[in-house]
Amino acid sequence: MVNRILVGAHYGLKDWVIQRATAIIMALYTVIFFVVVLAVGPNSFDSWRGIFANGFMKFASFLFFLSLFYHAWVGVRDIWMDYIKPAGLRLLLMIATAAVLVGYTGWAVQILWRI
Amino acid sequence: MAEMTIKKKRPKNLDLKTIRLPLPGILSILHRISGVGIFLMLPVLLWLLQSSLTSADTFAMSRDFVAHPLVKLILFGLIWFYMHHFCAGIRYLLLDLHKGIDLESARLSSKIVFAVSIVLTLIIGGKVLW
Numbered sequence: 001m002v003n004r005i006l007v008g009a010h011y012g013l014k015d016w017v018i019q020r021a022t023a024i025i026m027a028l029y030t031v032i033f034f035v036v037v038l039a040v041g042p043n044s045f046d047s048w049r050g051i052f053a054n055g056f057m058k059f060a061s062f063l064f065f066l067s068l069f070y071h072a073w074v075g076v077r078d079i080w081m082d083y084i085k086p087a088g089l090r091l092l093l094m095i096a097t098a099a100v101l102v103g104y105t106g107w108a109v110q111i112l113w114r115i
Numbered sequence: 116m117a118e119m120t121i122k123k124k125r126p127k128n129l130d131l132k133t134i135r136l137p138l139p140g141i142l143s144i145l146h147r148i149s150g151v152g153i154f155l156m157l158p159v160l161l162w163l164l165q166s167s168l169t170s171a172d173t174f175a176m177s178r179d180f181v182a183h184p185l186v187k188l189i190l191f192g193l194i195w196f197y198m199h200h201f202c203a204g205i206r207y208l209l210l211d212l213h214k215g216i217d218l219e220s221a222r223l224s225s226k227i228v229f230a231v232s233i234v235l236t237l238i239i240g241g242k243v244l245w
Contacts, residue, residue, distance in 0.1 A: 020211065023204050030201065034239075045167075045174035052168060072157070075150045104157060111165045 007081070007090045019074045022067035029064040052115050065108035069101040139225040146203040149196035156193055187244050194240045198232040 036057065042048040051057055076097045084090040128134065136144070163180070166173040180186055206224050210216055215224050 020208060023208065027201065027205065045171040048174065049168055072150070072154050075147075076154055079147065079151065104161060107161055107165075111161065111168060115168055 005087065007087050007094060015074045015077075018070060022071040025067040026064055026071065029060055029067075032060060033064075049115060052112060058112050058115070062109065062112055065112075066105065069105050069108075073098060073101050137222070138229075139221050142199075142203050142206075142225045142228055145199055146207075149200040149203075152196045153193065153200065156189075160193075181244070191236070191240045191244060194243070195232065195236040198235045198239070199228070202228040202232040202235075 036051055040047055040051055042051060052061060077094055080090050080093045080097070084093060163177055166177040166180075168174070181190065206215075206228050209224070210221075215221060
């Protein structure tokens with residue numbers, strides 16, 4: 001008999017795959033970002049802002065943040081599942097984590113698209 | 116039912132004081148700790164990015180903020196967390212692909228992760244913060 005619980009891992013490969021896909025996206029962005037910073041050598045507000053004003057970097061940075069927040073969701077959720085046994089508290093912490101990360105996504109969009 | 120019986124018979128030692136964690140184990144727990152550290156600092160990092168990109172004044176303010184010794188120390192630690200998480204993550208991706216799963220290679224690769232992430236931290240942290 002399978003006991004499926006609300007705060008369980010949903011017994012799928014989806015999150016496992018997304019954890020790795022987002023990791024690869026972030027790793028690639030990290031390398032691109034360092035190459036760009038080395039090339040630009042930002043030492044003023046204008047040159048620093050110029051990096052993110054570039055269309056490609058804006059898109060890539062957004063993708064990085066989206067990956068970061070989804071990656072953090074899977075990781076932090078795993079931690080709640082490992083250490084928090086009472087289902088109610090675990091659910092509460094999961095909801096709080098998801099809420100915070102969705103909020104960060106909006107914040108990141110605002111930071112990037114106000115440039 | 117059969118599963119229950121097996122579970123009961125399994126010996127386990129979860130006494131943290133008597134467990135001597137091997138290097139790949141230390142790498143693993145640091146992967147988790149560094150992830151939590153970065154997660155907890157996300158609002159500060161987003162705020163720092165925001166103020167560095169809003170105006171020349173807020174850029175100067177965030178530059179002053181980062182110049183504070185305590186902030187420098189925390190950011191240096193975060194750079195190490197990021198580099199450790201990054202390098203250990205690449206190692207895990209390779210393990211997922213069944214590369215280096217024998218004991219000897221797993222030990223060697225965890226040594227490489229520590230060496231590379233510490234060197235990267237010193238170079239990047241040194242360049243960015245000092």
